[in-house]
Amino acid sequence: MTRSEALFEQAKQTIPGGVNSPVRAFNGVGGSPLFIEKADGAYIYDADGKKYIDYVGSWGPMILGHNNPQIRQAVLEAVENGLSFGAPTELEVTMAEKVIEMVPSIEQVRMVSSGTEATMSAIRLARGFTNRDKILKFEGCYHGHADCLLVKAGSGALTLGQPSSPGIPEDFAKHTLTAVYNDLDSVRAIFAEHPEAISCIILEPVAGNMNCIPPVEGFLEGLRTICDEFGALMIIDEVMTGFRVSKSGAQGHYNVKPDLTTLGKVIGGGMPVGAFGGRKDVMQFIAPTGPVYQAGTLSGNPIAMTAGLAQMDALCQPGLYEELNAKTKRIAEGFKAAADKHGIPLSINQVGGMFGFFFTEDTNPITSFDQVTQCNMDHFRHFYHLMLDEGVYLAPSAYEAGFLSMAHGEEELELTLVAADKAFAALKAL
Numbered sequence: 001m002t003r004s005e006a007l008f009e010q011a012k013q014t015i016p017g018g019v020n021s022p023v024r025a026f027n028g029v030g031g032s033p034l035f036i037e038k039a040d041g042a043y044i045y046d047a048d049g050k051k052y053i054d055y056v057g058s059w060g061p062m063i064l065g066h067n068n069p070q071i072r073q074a075v076l077e078a079v080e081n082g083l084s085f086g087a088p089t090e091l092e093v094t095m096a097e098k099v100i101e102m103v104p105s106i107e108q109v110r111m112v113s114s115g116t117e118a119t120m121s122a123i124r125l126a127r128g129f130t131n132r133d134k135i136l137k138f139e140g141c142y143h144g145h146a147d148c149l150l151v152k153a154g155s156g157a158l159t160l161g162q163p164s165s166p167g168i169p170e171d172f173a174k175h176t177l178t179a180v181y182n183d184l185d186s187v188r189a190i191f192a193e194h195p196e197a198i199s200c201i202i203l204e205p206v207a208g209n210m211n212c213i214p215p216v217e218g219f220l221e222g223l224r225t226i227c228d229e230f231g232a233l234m235i236i237d238e239v240m241t242g243f244r245v246s247k248s249g250a251q252g253h254y255n256v257k258p259d260l261t262t263l264g265k266v267i268g269g270g271m272p273v274g275a276f277g278g279r280k281d282v283m284q285f286i287a288p289t290g291p292v293y294q295a296g297t298l299s300g301n302p303i304a305m306t307a308g309l310a311q312m313d314a315l316c317q318p319g320l321y322e323e324l325n326a327k328t329k330r331i332a333e334g335f336k337a338a339a340d341k342h343g344i345p346l347s348i349n350q351v352g353g354m355f356g357f358f359f360t361e362d363t364n365p366i367t368s369f370d371q372v373t374q375c376n377m378d379h380f381r382h383f384y385h386l387m388l389d390e391g392v393y394l395a396p397s398a399y400e401a402g403f404l405s406m407a408h409g410e411e412e413l414e415l416t417l418v419a420a421d422k423a424f425a426a427l428k429a430l
């Protein structure tokens with residue numbers, strides 16, 4: 001038994017399923033999860049001392065790679081001043097100004113401590129502002145685990161086959177309407193049924209919780225038009241895509257302007273952070289200026305703000321996003337070339353620092369939730385473990401996007417593609 005396996009057995013005695021977040025349990029791929037001891041650059045190190053090239057990056061935030069020296073140094077200095085004050089700090093003002101500078105649609109912003117809090121609060125604000133109860137989301141999109149958002153959700157909920165969670169009263173769930181991602185007709189049909197009841201549309205601008213699905217041309221613009229027509233707010237959830245797809249998020253990349261934006265892990269540089277922001281007139285509706293209540297003891301925590309600011313400053317280096325895009329493209333296209341070489345049907349998607357690969361014979365671009373659910377999951381599970389054996393750590397579910405970092409250098413990219421070549425060959429031989 002490895003030390004990871006022993007720790008997993010021990011963990012299951014005291015932690016439900018042995019993990020503090022479900023996708024970590026390897027339910028999507030089978031087997032026992034790796035327990036991680038440390039991480040540095042492009043690598044994570046498990047409890048058995050084995051190192052892996054990491055394509056999870058703490059589920060997105062590690063754009064500069066693990067344990068980045070600038071962020072580490074900034075955090076070590078900030079710790080000297082105390083861990084939390086529960087009172088305003090200059091750091092929070094600097095953070096707000098930085099977010100507003102980078103994402104032009106955001107005029108005011110409020111910090112929270114997770115992506116879940118960000119989306120939950122943005123939705124409460126949209127409901128309060130519009131005085132409407134219903135929300136519209138897309139099947140397969142994940143926006144955290146607030147009650148109203150665990151309806152036909154993606155990510156771990158989907159991996160575990162429980163996209164709509166028990167524990168959410170029907171009376172709550174009935175206000176969440178779900179449409180088909182990349183299908184404007186499905187959105188229009190729902191608005192036609194409830195023309196004056198929908199407070200907002202919330203969406204992932206590149207869906208990253210049902211693998212990696214970019215928006216088809218006209219989808220984001222079409223949603224903007226529908227929102228304007230029916231008086232609903234458009235909430236773009238950039239918890240995953242913010243500062244990963246481009247310096248100004250997916251909204252900058254695709255040139256669409258939401259009313260509200262939610263941000264998460266990336267602006268914490270690895271610390272627990274989230275944020276929601278947008279139009280000033282809407283944000284003024286939040287307490288203490290407005291009537292919609294929202295709060296947090298640790299919101300804007302000084303250590304988290306310091307880590308996030310150090311990361312965001314580093315992300316503003318010229319040429320960074322071009323390089324991140326090129327590296328990610330190389331991995332996605334390299335996987336496809338290796339699969340082709342060994343006669344394994346594979347499709348790929350890639351936007352900025354995010355990528356996805358699909359074991360499918362479908363030769364059309366993969367743009368829908370239905371196409372993702374029809375992929376060959378056995379192939380994925382085998383490939384996953386073959387890559388792990390080769391020292392490459394991918395997201396342990398076919399419903400998650402892959403992430404690269406700036407610390408993935410030539411050597412790591414090459415090693416990954418050599419591993420993929422071997423893994424596809426072994427998959428073919430099974």
Ligand code: PMP
Nearest residue numbers: 114115116142143144237239240
């Ligand atoms: N929105 C999106 C798009 C996400 O990907 C996630 C988490 N992966 C969340 C919200 C929830 O964030 P958190 O896990 O920090 O609550």
